[in-house]
Amino acid sequence: MSYFQPVFEAQFAAVRVRFGKAVRHDIKAEIERLGCERAVVLSTPPQSDTAMEVAGSINGHAAGVFTRATQHTPVEITQEALEHVTDINADCLVSVGGGSTIGLGKAIALHTDLPQIVIPTTYAGSEATAILGQTESGTKTTITDSRVQPEVILYDAELVVSLPVEMSVTSGLNAMAHAAEALYAQNRNPLSTALAIEGLRAFVSALPKVVANPDDLQARGESLYGAWLCGTVLGQVGMALHHKLCHTLGGSFDLPHAETHAIILPHAIAFNEKAAGNELAPLSDILGGRTPGAAFYDFAQSLGAPMRLTDIGFDEENIARAAEIATSRPYWNPRPFDSDDLTQLLRDASFAHRPN
Numbered sequence: 001m002s003y004f005q006p007v008f009e010a011q012f013a014a015v016r017v018r019f020g021k022a023v024r025h026d027i028k029a030e031i032e033r034l035g036c037e038r039a040v041v042l043s044t045p046p047q048s049d050t051a052m053e054v055a056g057s058i059n060g061h062a063a064g065v066f067t068r069a070t071q072h073t074p075v076e077i078t079q080e081a082l083e084h085v086t087d088i089n090a091d092c093l094v095s096v097g098g099g100s101t102i103g104l105g106k107a108i109a110l111h112t113d114l115p116q117i118v119i120p121t122t123y124a125g126s127e128a129t130a131i132l133g134q135t136e137s138g139t140k141t142t143i144t145d146s147r148v149q150p151e152v153i154l155y156d157a158e159l160v161v162s163l164p165v166e167m168s169v170t171s172g173l174n175a176m177a178h179a180a181e182a183l184y185a186q187n188r189n190p191l192s193t194a195l196a197i198e199g200l201r202a203f204v205s206a207l208p209k210v211v212a213n214p215d216d217l218q219a220r221g222e223s224l225y226g227a228w229l230c231g232t233v234l235g236q237v238g239m240a241l242h243h244k245l246c247h248t249l250g251g252s253f254d255l256p257h258a259e260t261h262a263i264i265l266p267h268a269i270a271f272n273e274k275a276a277g278n279e280l281a282p283l284s285d286i287l288g289g290r291t292p293g294a295a296f297y298d299f300a301q302s303l304g305a306p307m308r309l310t311d312i313g314f315d316e317e318n319i320a321r322a323a324e325i326a327t328s329r330p331y332w333n334p335r336p337f338d339s340d341d342l343t344q345l346l347r348d349a350s351f352a353h354r355p356n
Helices: 025-035 043-059 075-088 099-112 167-181 190-212 217-236 241-253 257-270 277-287 291-302 315-326 341-352
Strands: 015-017 039-042 062-066 090-096 116-120 131-136 138-146 152-155
Touching: 025 039, 025 043, 025 090, 025 152, 025 217, 039 043, 039 075, 039 099, 039 190, 039 341, 043 090, 043 190, 062 075, 075 099, 075 131, 090 099, 099 116, 099 131, 099 152, 099 257, 131 241, 138 241, 152 217, 167 190, 167 217, 167 241, 167 291, 190 217, 190 315, 241 257, 241 315, 257 277, 257 291, 257 341, 277 291, 315 341
Parallel strands: 015 152, 039 062, 039 090, 090 116, 116 152
Antiparallel strands: 131 138
């Protein structure tokens, strides 16, 4: 059975994507291919050594390095980076890292339209989208703009071998969330559905192998393949309740991005499966569970993922406030919800109540 729909729209950006062991050593060639000469290399503080190595490897094309990328892309950090980019007269961006670094590169590109080369070191998938999430005054908002779509993505399995198992798991589940919500997206299309299912299959195959042997380059490569597919899907269709809750918890309560996605995902899927059971049926087939929400919960638990919001810094006393914020400007969702529904969902996620 195909994923054909009688009516749909699809649009894809022109992005150069390369997979391969050691492909990161071709950054200089990619800079020159873009017609650029003065790159600024971006990273988070913990990855500053990697950023310096990259800057040293591109043979005179590094105009500067900025290593203050921060999760949830605070606008004040973006402003600092923009001043640095202007001071060094950079003509392209090289982002080495996960969602925080990629988000900063996108935010800079939004204001400057500089071309971006991205070398992901996690499975966030943000590199494959024209979506930017940024935080200002405790509120995280998202925009879609062609200027923030990276032009080049280099996927190098050797770069994610050192990604700790715990982060590999949460980052992978974060990516899987994009594909899971894409299955019931309001504007889904046959190709987005096919990409989502293949991305989910890749992660279900790869993540247990990564947990068992983090040095398995084949599994690491397959997990990056899943990240690309799930990220591409995220750039194709709108997200729903799961992403709204995660944006609320990250932007307003400063919870860690990937861990929050990993914890919320089974509960959001369980809530929506009552209205989108047919669309979510492939999840049960892929994960091998009776219901999608419970199957995701069991898969995450088997990988050693965090299961409670209270274990990652969320205070039970903030449940009602978080539910109120999430319902004040809701995303489209296949099942209507109110603050009482979200209060119960957040309570279940706070204390690891397994979906039925």
